[in-house]
Amino acid sequence: MKILLISANRERSPYPVFPLGLxxxxxxxARAGHSLELLDLCFESEPVAxxxxxxxRFAPAAVVLxxxxxxxxxxxxxxxxxEGVxxxxxxxxxxxxxxxxxxxxSIMPREVLGAVGGDYGIVGEGEEILPELLTALERGDAPGPLPGVVARGGGEYLAPRPVQRIGTPDRRLFPVERYNREGGMANLQTKRGCPFSCVYCTYPLLEGSRMRLRPIPDIIAxxxxxxxxxxVSYVYFVDDIFNFPMDFAADLCRAMVDAKLNVNWxxxxxxxxxxxxxxxxMVAAGCDAVEFGTEAGSPVMLRNLGKSFGVAEIRDASRxxxxxxxxxxxxxxxxxPGECEATxxxxxxxxxxxxxxxVIAMTGIRIFPGTPLYRQALEEGVITPETSLLEPVFYISSAIRDTLCDLVTEEAMKRKNWVAAGLEINISDAMLDALRHFPVRGPLWKLMKRLGKSRLKPM
Structure with a gap:
């Protein structure tokens, strides 16, 4: 079959993100014998056209979006x-x-399918199930129940089937050089699954709580x-947590050193x-920057958010x-939950x-179905079972709901290393465009130390 692959993502702030899943x-x-063409809408000025x-031009037999x-x-x-989708x-x-x-x-499959149209959807990992679905369509059959497949109009639904052996992405159809040039790095995954229990996080829902590790030789290749x-001279590991399991991370770093890859990451x-x-x-293997999913500096808030560490670990890791x-x-x-001015x-x-x-700060936490935060929001009456979450709904503690944005703005504006995207503090589309004129390799926030005391006030 002729299959048109479309990456719908058009967000380029703070930088364009390569469509790794596709x-x-x-x-x-390709191994199943299909003829493929790619359309990446990230760089299209007129996506619908x-x-x-x-x-x-291509006359595909199916579109994968x-x-x-x-x-x-x-x-x-x-x-x-x-609306764009x-x-x-x-x-x-x-x-x-x-x-x-x-x-x-995959976060809200039936809702998204109903909202944007489409004939079928695959929840979770599609490497194994998508070829099965396409085989049924090629035969002209109405696809029977397949794990993770939802269909327009409903029907029986089976839970997704996790991929047991994670393969290697095939980038040959994709504009890798442009992503590398405009984003300053290439993204790479070493594992899937998350065994932790952060109250807001969708990773365990999307990838499961059992961690599945890729073979290290595949990653090196x-x-x-x-x-x-x-x-590519700079890599960003997109794993939810790179350094767990610790022995796997250490083994990978040693393999990178032995392979003499000479890339930073x-x-x-x-x-x-x-x-x-x-x-x-990690440093010996080329690591020059890390991002911590810290989320809070208050012991109370770390517990309330379900974090697996405390303030002492934050201090030690930073040192x-x-x-x-x-x-x-x-x-x-x-x-x-439980946030107040003191925390x-x-x-x-x-x-x-x-x-x-x-410091990259966000105010309010997006509520997604299936998370512990969703259940707490229901109990507190922040949302009801009928609330549509297709449009963004955010949890903000009632104790600080009316003052949070003003407080964060006031305090962040006093500090040169804070970025708050939703409040446009030290970040804007114009600023990001200006930063891209620097020879950036890796995350743009690394440039904060070069920006001195300049400020961008909130709009």
Whole structure:
């Protein structure tokens, strides 16, 4: 069959993100004998016209549409992407079956399918199930119940079937060089699944709570291909937590050193699993920056958010980064259950103490179905079972709901290393465009230390 792969993501702030999930599908589809064409809407000025032209030129037998996010999960400056996706689906016409997938779709599959159109959707990982669905469509059969597949009009639904052996993404159809040039790095995954219990997080829902590790030789080969074929010199590991399990992270770092890859990289890590030996191994393997999913600096809020570490671990991990010269950022989520003015100020005080390169702050926490935060929001009457979460709904503690944004704005504006996207503090589209003129390799927040005391006041 001729299959048109479409990446629906058009968000380029703070930088364009390579559609890794769709690249994971390309290999299995090609091996199943399908003829593939890619349309990446991230770089299309007229996406609807581009879709219509691709349908007319390529005449696919099916369209596979990947939805990375349904909104930008940012309060108060939230933006929904659903209308754009709806227009893309409509541009595919009625004669071509449209199959939806991706993390944005999988969070609320039936709701998204009903809102944007489409014929089928795949919840979770599609490497194994999508070829099965396409085989049924090619035969002209009405697909029977397949794990993770939802259909327009309903029908029996079976729970998704996790992929047991994670393969290697096939990037040959994709504009890797452009993502590398405009984003300053290439993304790479070493594992799937998350065994932790943060109250707001969708990772365990999307990938399961059992961690599945990729073979280290496959990861090394992928990095080498990125370097040799595409000229990549900086890699970002997109794992929910790079440094857990710790022995796997250490083994991977040693393999990177042995392979003499000579690339730099950064990753999202948990401050509770940072030791001098592991961080030294990471630095030796090329790590020059890390991002901590800290979320709070208050012991009460760390417990309420379900974090697996405490303030002592945050201090220790930050000190180790400073000692080894590793740039580091702490991500903060203000407004969770039990947040009040005192806990907000505790977080600011701890960040002042540990002195990160950057603090990336969000006000309010996007509510997604199936999470512990969703259940708490129901109990508190923040939402009802009938509340549609297709459009962004944010949890903000009642004790600080009316004052949170003003308080965070007031305090963040006093500090040169704080970024608050929803409040446009030290960040804006114009600023991001200006930063891209620097020779950036890796996360843009690394440039905070070069920006001096300049400020961007909130709009």
């Amino acid at each position: 690249a994971y599908l390309a290999g299995p589809l 581009a879709v219509a032209a691709a349908i007319e 990947s939805i990375r996010n349904i909104d930008n999960v940012t309060y108060p400056g939230s933006r929904s992407y659903l 709806r227009e893309v689906v409509a541009a595919c016409g009625v004669r071509v079956p449209v199959i939806l997938g991706g993390s944005g779709f 992928e990095i080498r291909e990125l370097r040799d074929r595409y000229g 950064s990753a999202f890590i948990n401050p509770g699993f940072v030791t001098p030996a592991l961080l030294e191994a 180790l980064c400073r000692d080894l010269g590793v740039d580091f950022a702490h991500y903060i989520l203000f407004g969770g 907000v100020r505790e977080t600011f005080a701890l960040m002042d103490e540990v002195g990160p390169t950057a």
